[in-house]
Amino acid sequence: MAQLIELLRQMGAAVFDNGYLVRLLAVCTPLLLAAMGLVIARRSGVFFLAAEGVMTFSGMAAYFADALVCRALLAGAEQGSAEYEQLMARGARVGWMVGLLVGMIAGMLLAMLFALFLLRFKTDELLAGVVFNIFALSVSGMCLHLFDREDLLVSSAQVGALPVLSIPSLAQVPVLGGLLGSTGWLTYFSLLVPPAVFYLLNCTDFGLRLRAAEENPAALIGTGWSVQRTQLYGMLFAGGAVSLAGVAIALMPPQPVYTLQPNGAGYLAFAAVWASGGGILKSCVSVLLLGIVDACTDVWQGLSVPSGLISALLYAAALAGLWLHAHNLKRRGKVRLQMQQQIALGEEFPDRKKRWFRGGLRGKRKS
């Protein structure tokens, strides 16, 4: 019993540590980027289940590009020499740029391929998504082993991470100091994405077209673009955001780590967006909640809590979120029936006008 209390105390201490907040931001960044990409996809009527695959693929491409570049730079230099240190620093500076570029390109290519299958070939969305995800997993495993075999890569300790924004003066600030000193650029960038997505979807003509593609494709007839074309353009944005999320996972500061273990971040972001019904603010909140749980699983790793169980907790949280957010159909149906009975038997009849639009605003979407 005393052990349990001690354990709980340790867990609590870990959560209230600075390191936790850093970890929280690090974890939320890719989830947020992916969620925003998925919001765009959902609002254009595309079921972007392949987001997981695109993230894996772009992350893999980014990591390998970075590692290859570092390796190439370090080739020929003696380990431990001053030249080696110099080249390592250079690699840290340049590697992530190459990684980012290659990762984005790779991710966008896969996303566009997925869009091709969905929009042109009219493949079933769910099946295409699943197959693309398995594809990405297999490619990443294959490439890792191939590169390892040829010794083309540096160890992960030497791979350049995404840059961190560190302002020495800010680091002195009491509570958030540690936080502000080690947060990456990308995290700050990702905080700008939700407002940008809001702007895109609500304040531009392009965004209105995307929403029309989801809610009523017939409305697009006079606009000059077919539904497929509109959705394709939407997928460009969604694919870009999701690829960036994948790069963020792979090259996360302070140290990129590459494992074969799939982390399902794409599915988590998907769950966050779908549970929120595609709303931007709600999705952000869901992402934050998931991030809190995810950061806990990272921060509690060293303690005597079984690691597998904590990691499993994250996915259970996502499932619980889906369940809680979804509408309780039975109850709704009962309430509606009661209301209708009242109307049918009641004295005054309601407004006679008929609404042309039946069902909830987001009733037809895949929930």
Place this chain on the structure above:
Amino acid sequence: MAQDRLRIEHISKAYTEGYVTITDASLQIGVGEIHGLLGENGAGKSTLVKIISGELQRDGGVFEVDGAAVSPASVTQAAALGIFRLQKKSGLVPGLTVAENILLGQAKNRFAPLAKKQRNNEIAALLKEFGMDPGPEDRAVRLTAEDALEMEILKAYIAGAKLIILDEPASYFSLAQTEELFGLLRKIAAKGISILYVSNQVREMLELCERITIMEEGATTDCIEAAQATPAQLQRRMVQNSRIKRTKKTGAQPGDTVLKVRDLSVFRTEDHPAVQQVSFSVRAGEVLAVVGKPDSGARELCEAICGLSNIVTGKVSIYDDDITADRVRGVRDLGVSFLLSTPEFDGVATSLSIQENLLPYQYTNPDYRNYGLLDQEKLKKEADRLIQEYDIRCKSGQENASVLSTSSTQKLLAAREFSNEPVLLVAYQPTFGTSEETAAFLEKKLIELRDEGTAVLLVPTDWNEFAVIADSVLVLYQGSVSAYFPKPVSQSQLDPYMNGEKRMSEEELEAVCFE
């Protein structure tokens, strides 16, 4: 001579899946003219309109817009030419405001911020000009059906429409308040936009249109000035003279009461009733036809009786067995069959074989099982028998159901439902979209069924069918019963009850409630 906005001549289209043949159609619409296209169901109006709006390709003939020959290959291309078709499936985005909907796609720069204020003012001015009620900031989801249609017309106008086609507006909302809509249409026409109004409601057409083209059996037969025509005249033109001899039937000999409906209410949407406090009965060996305008609730009534939708209040029973709370399974178990197909809900699984589509009830029937497994021999025999009896055109019962034509599909459904020896048959427009031959065949089968003692609740596909099959008539107007005639009557007698002008007294309506 002023150039015609639209000129099509001698258009033809051979019979393809689900589309009626067009043998020879011609149409001329002038600039700024409101032109009507009148015809019965199945005359080919829909097909012709689909050709004009780019959904289908014509086989032959001339198609000119503003003097230039065109051949739109898709709806998008037709829209680029200025041809817009407004139909049942609305073209508004529910989540956007009226202003956003109307100006969808019109912004010069896709990614520039929308000048909301300016746009709203623009649209407000537009709405004021045409005398419309909704404001530019209203969410589209809150609009009524009429307003939604009017907004769509404005949207087409802003998008640079040259020809706006209104495809059977009567079928999806009440035209009781047509003044507003017609006023808008006239103002739009005054701006030089041509309007093609497609319908089978004579009255509204005469009120609105300048010229009317009549379509019969796949060909446009005449084009007359509205000012010179009378409703009766047009009505007569519309009723098709069937070339195929329709069955003559003997008088009905009604038996026990099979279906009892008392005070039934069914809702179409959250808060609007489609059927209100309807009571009637159907007896064995009798065909009760339910007629009414498209929004009268006949369809919802049929769906509720069959268990496909929720019954809010009231009671439905078959031979004293209460089926109010039952869904389709429970209703079928009591011997009710129904024929209720529409393009969206067709009741046929195209990836299964014909046999599997024909015999769902047999597949779940223990008689057809052999040690727990299905008795393939027996099933095949039964399927072949039905295929023969109903003349379903196919090579064998094992073929995929997707090879069937619409007529054959309808016959398949009929075979499935009729062969069950039902005590009650609910038939909603049973010959919709089928060929003449098939229609006559199905009508014959319906009468046979009636003679064997089945009670039939029929919503007739057209007046021909009504004249041939109906024994007694129930008229619905806006969800409630307005008339009951125990003997078949003519359409002109029923008209006033269908339009809501007359309504029978309570005692007369009680007559239909047999116990």
Place this chain on the structure above:
Amino acid sequence: MNKKIRKIPLPVLWRVAAGLMAIVVCFLMICLFEKQRADSLYTFFIAPLSSVSALTGLVSYITPMLFVALGCTVVFQCRRYNLALIASFLLSACLVSIFLLQGDEKPVWYLVPAALIIGTTVGAVVTAIPGLMALRRRVNITLSSLLLSYFVLQLSSFLLEHSLRDPNAAEGASFEIPQRLWLPRILPGTELRLGVLFAAAALGLLYLLLYRSRIGYGIRAVGASESMSAYVGLSWSGVAMAAQLLAGALAGFGGAVEMMGIQTRYVWNGVFPSVAMFGILAALLADSNPLRAVLCCLFYGYLHQGAALLQAQTGFPTEVSLFAGTVSILFYFALCADLIPLPINGKRAVKSDAAVEKTEKKEGEVG
């Protein structure tokens, strides 16, 4: 020759083409990355078929794959793309291992059947969870099943750590399951075990069930057309749940069989077992037909065995077989898109079930 090809229905041609594509991909990968090309090609393509032990090894390998594939065919025919079969397979294998290792003293005739029963039940229950979520709250079944799979992946790691871990073995492996608890051999001198007979029996029973029984008709009708099943009065929810329970039971059974002779220990290496992935791909290629699924399983199993042999020889990654598999499925989807209207006997080929137009809605929505 032309006439003969015309007589073959299009989907068969597409399948063969997809298979050829997989072989071409493997061929290219080996040629690009292997130094001893001829040797490697031989090992990959010929060796798995070259001896009796290799062939029986192949059949043994695909036994659990076939169970997963059969489970997939059931749910795919019903158009509920519930991929919790992966989770069923994993958890069943894990729990069966625990059960067998901890019941060491009990007699064989008790342990083996009990293990099979446990595996089946666990599998059915796990697959039912997303089914229930879809039924009650209309949560998208594919999403929740994939999240559940990740959950189970982590959970099984936890279970491994706490109950099974063999400290002497390599990381992430359990104790060896005692030989006496393995299913008996059916062909002396080879590794062919009773599991194969079980698989064959399951295949036969499933075929009879799907095509010759009332329940199978219901499953196929519900999957073929929602309108038709509503019309006829088939209860979607009942049929769908039955299908998912059955599929889960099959996958669970497969997991149990795997642990009793095919794998000597329960190994957890962080990724989803490729056997389960291949099972899904095989079901997709076979267009959800159980008999065709066997052939597809054999094909993918053959590729995997080749890759495994090559890995033992030169370290070439085994993921290449999964990669080739996904490429072949994507190729198959693209072909099925009916973009090339080749008339066969005057009619276009009927679209396959796997790549269906978006017009008919499917997935977890029930009711």
